[in-house]
Amino acid sequence: MPVTVRIPTPLQRLTSGQGEVQCTGTSVTELLADLEKRYPGIKERLCDEQGKLRRFVNIFVNEEDIRFLQGDQTKVKDGDEVSIIPAIAGGC
Amino acid sequence: MLGLKCRECGRVYPKEVIFVCEYCFGSVEVDYDYDAIRKSLTKASLANRPKSLWRYRELLPIDGEPTVGLHSGFTPFFRAERLGEALGVRELYIKDDSVSHPTLSFKDRVVSVALTRAKELGFDTVACASTGNLANSVSAHAAKAGLKSYIFIPADLEMGKIVASLIFKPTLVAVEGNYDEVNRLCAEIGSKYPWAFVNINIRPYYAEGSKTYGFEILEQFSWRAPQHIVIPAAGGSLITKISKSIKEFKLLGFIPSDSKTKFYAAQATGCAPIVNTIKARSEIVKPVKPNTIAKSLAIGNPADGYYATKTVLDSGGWAESATDEEIVDAMKLLAETEGVFTETAGGVTVASAKKLIEQGTIPRDESIVLCITGNGLKTQEPLMNRLGQAARIKPSLAAFESELAAQLADAETRGR
Numbered sequence: 305m306p307v308t309v310r311i312p313t314p315l316q317r318l319t320s321g322q323g324e325v326q327c328t329g330t331s332v333t334e335l336l337a338d339l340e341k342r343y344p345g346i347k348e349r350l351c352d353e354q355g356k357l358r359r360f361v362n363i364f365v366n367e368e369d370i371r372f373l374q375g376d377q378t379k380v381k382d383g384d385e386v387s388i389i390p391a392i393a394g395g396c
Numbered sequence: 397m398l399g400l401k402c403r404e405c406g407r408v409y410p411k412e413v414i415f416v417c418e419y420c421f422g423s424v425e426v427d428y429d430y431d432a433i434r435k436s437l438t439k440a441s442l443a444n445r446p447k448s449l450w451r452y453r454e455l456l457p458i459d460g461e462p463t464v465g466l467h468s469g470f471t472p473f474f475r476a477e478r479l480g481e482a483l484g485v486r487e488l489y490i491k492d493d494s495v496s497h498p499t500l501s502f503k504d505r506v507v508s509v510a511l512t513r514a515k516e517l518g519f520d521t522v523a524c525a526s527t528g529n530l531a532n533s534v535s536a537h538a539a540k541a542g543l544k545s546y547i548f549i550p551a552d553l554e555m556g557k558i559v560a561s562l563i564f565k566p567t568l569v570a571v572e573g574n575y576d577e578v579n580r581l582c583a584e585i586g587s588k589y590p591w592a593f594v595n596i597n598i599r600p601y602y603a604e605g606s607k608t609y610g611f612e613i614l615e616q617f618s619w620r621a622p623q624h625i626v627i628p629a630a631g632g633s634l635i636t637k638i639s640k641s642i643k644e645f646k647l648l649g650f651i652p653s654d655s656k657t658k659f660y661a662a663q664a665t666g667c668a669p670i671v672n673t674i675k676a677r678s679e680i681v682k683p684v685k686p687n688t689i690a691k692s693l694a695i696g697n698p699a700d701g702y703y704a705t706k707t708v709l710d711s712g713g714w715a716e717s718a719t720d721e722e723i724v725d726a727m728k729l730l731a732e733t734e735g736v737f738t739e740t741a742g743g744v745t746v747a748s749a750k751k752l753i754e755q756g757t758i759p760r761d762e763s764i765v766l767c768i769t770g771n772g773l774k775t776q777e778p779l780m781n782r783l784g785q786a787a788r789i790k791p792s793l794a795a796f797e798s799e800l801a802a803q804l805a806d807a808e809t810r811g812r
Contacts, residue, residue, distance in 0.1 A: 313587045314418045323587060349419065359702060360404075360421040364580060369697065371683050389583045390416040390423075391699050 307335060307380050310387040318346045327386075332363060332376045335386060350388065360391045397457045400424040400600055403703070411457070413517060413592075415599045423699075424600050426457040430647055439619070439650060449505050449608035455644055456608070457601045458512050464541045465508020467497045469608050473616035476766070478733035479746075483753050487763045489622065491613050493770070494738050499536045499560065500771035501529035501692075501739075502609055502634070507537045507594060509605035514592035520544060521591040525582040527575050527630070527692045528557030529770055534594055535564035546591060548578050553691060556774035574686055576697045606634050610641025613765055614651055621645075621655040623762040624713070626749040628741045628769060629661040629670045630693040632704030638767075639707045658713035660758065661704060662748035664688035664740075665717040670698055673705045674715035681705065689720045689778040690740040692770060714757050718747035724782050726750065727772060737772035745769075 306326040311319050319325050327342065329335035340347035350361050356376075357363065363370045364387040370378045380386065400409040404422025417424055437454040445451040449469025450462045472492045480488035493502035507530070514522055523546040524534045531547045538545035545566040549558070550573060561568055571578045579595075586593040594602045614621055621642050627635045639659060646653045663671045666688030673681045681701035686694035698704070708715060718726065723740050726747035731737050738746075745766050752758045772779075789795040797804060 310584060312416075312583070314416050314421070316587075317418075349421065358421050360416070360423065362580075362697070367577065367580070369576070369683055372685075387580065387584065389580055390421050391697070 306382060308385045309335065309339060310385070312388055312390055314390065315346060315349055315388070318343045318349075328382075330379060330381070332365065332370055332378045332380060332386070335380055336376075362389045362391050363387070364389065397459065398427045398429050401427040411459075413597050415597050426600055426604055428455065430644075434648055437648065442615070449508060449605070449612075452608055452611045455604075455611070456509055457604050458509070459516055462508070462512050463515055464511040464537050465504060468504040468508045469496070470612060471496050473613060476734050479730060482729060482733050483750055485753055485758075485760045485764055487761075489617070489763070489765045490734060490736065490768055491609065491616075491765055492736060492768050493609065494736060494742065494768050494772070498540075499529070499532040500774065501533065502606070502769040503529045503533040504537070505608050506530075506602045506605035507533040510534075510592070510594040510598055510602035511537050511541055511543065513601040514543070514594070514598055515541065517592070517598070519590075519592040521546065521589075523582070523586070523589075523591045523593045524548065524595050525575070525579045525593070526595075527694060528553050528561075528774065529692055530595065531566075531568070532557060532560040532564075532774075535561045535566040535568075538566065539564040548582050548585075550575050550578055550691075554775045554777050556776060557691075560774060575695050576683070576686075579695075579697075603633050603637060606637035607641040607644070609634065609767070609769075610638035611645065613638075614642065614645050617763075617765075619651050621651050621657045622765040623656070624658050624660065624758050624764045625767065626660045626662055626745055626752065626758075626764065627767045628693055628745045629663050629704055630695045630698065630741075632661075632670050632698045632700035634767070634769070635659055635661060635704040636700055636707050639711070657711060658758075659708045659711045660713045660748070660752055661708050661715040662745045663715070663717045664690040664693055664723060664744050665719045666690075667694045667696055668717040669696060670701050670704050671715040671717045673701060674708050677709065679705070688723075688740075689775075690723055690744050691775070692739060692741045693744060714752065716748040716751045716755075716757075718744050718751070720778070722747040724778055727779070728783070730768070731772070736768060738768045739770035739772050739775040740778060741770050742768045742772070 306328045327338045399411045402417035402422045405420045433454040447470040476488045476490045496504045521544040547566045551570040645651045667686035683697040686696045723743035727743035789799045
């Protein structure tokens with residue numbers, strides 16, 4: 305059973321409108337590489353020229369922000385759920 | 397309003413429901429035609445306009461006439477002499493949104509703009525993720541505008557903020573988690589349901605409403621910019637929008653173009669991701685897990701943290717945070733000196749300002765504005781057992797004099 309990745313609206317054009325896709329990999333970095341293989345062009349939206357996640361991209365593994373885990377080295381396993389969310393929501 | 401523009405890469409988008417740049421994930425911001433605005437928005441034209449936030453409507457992102465929040469904004473701005481004396485500064489002012497119409501916080505500004513725009517864009521349902529004030533405001537304005545509303549809050553909010561939403565009969569959803577978790581959930585709900593999430597998919601329009609807090613300070617301060625402004629920070633948007641309000645009024649020639657204003661961010665010590673970043677002079681905002689009584693500022697992952705940090709540091713300002721105890725003390729100080737009952741967030745602002753003044757970071761002889769953005773009636777819990785008590789007596793003069801004997805010892809009586 306692969307990892308489920310939720311795709312935010314602005315990137316759904318690259319996934320033929322799908323809000324959820326399946327990927328494989330053992331870490332967030334590997335997951336992003338697999339995502340790129342399946343949906344070419346998606347990685348450059350998420351990462352800068354050095355391959356680092358962009359400032360305004362937040363990634364959650366099973367609802368936990370990866371900045372509280374091991375960043376892009378955070379491990380993932382089959383059945384995990386990963387959300388990609390723009391850092392745009394705010395207000396209180 | 398011309399359209400939308402990415403704050404990072406400058407890509408231009410039409411004025412639709414777009415909140416993030418498709419290419420770099422930067423946030424998009426409203427772009428205006430200032431040459432056209434200059435022709436209709438003048439100091440003379442403002443003199444005849446209603447005293448609401450809509451008096452600056454050319455600088456707000458709507459196409460037609462305002463339809464929501466017609467009585468919001470234009471809250472009091474006044475010199476705080478007694479608090480100034482207590483803090484040891486010469487020229488202190490308060491911009492007081494604790495009495496904003498109709499829901500007693502500055503969120504009435506952003507919601508008035510967001511819902512007017514949501515109606516223009518054809519939405520019949522509005523929604524938000526909120527720590528309470530935004531929840532109250534979206535619920536109230538949606539009721540008045542006849543829109544359906546879905547309001548998402550952390551489950552542990554103060555009773556006052558829950559009641560002040562429920563009274564307007566929204567669909568209120570209490571999520572078992574902190575604000576950042578509510579927000580993440582709402583981002584996912586928002587990509588599934590076609591609702592106007594005011595702080596997510598119509599955020600570029602919503603956020604512009606905060607500028608009116610700044611415009612009013614400048615107008616009420618006799619068309620001048622104060623030298624120092626202390627601003628509470630949750631997501632960090634208010635800091636950036638007050639800064640933008642000053643830039644726009646300079647552009648229109650309403651205030652002297654050479655005036656300089658320093659901005660200071662105020663947060664609770666138990667949730668200070670922006671203050672930490674400013675103090676480290678860093679660009680990277682590290683998220684935190686909030687633990688503070690200032691629930692309306694308890695955003696551990698501030699969306700505008702990067703821009704707020706940059707705005708503060710570029711202005712030559714600084715930042716400070718306040719512990720729970722300092723927050724309560726500051727709420728009491730503001731109440732006892734200025735007669736203003738603010739919520740915990742206002743306590744954060746006053747307490748942080750006090751520290752910045754004591755450190756010598758804010759000079760004692762220059763103009764200082766404190767941003768009071770919410771009302772204390774909504775956050776009474778932290779004050780329980782922290783205030784004096786009423787003297788309870790039987791209805792007789794004897795009981796009164798016996799119970800208050802100590803205070804009355806020196807009191808004058810009528811010569812009878």
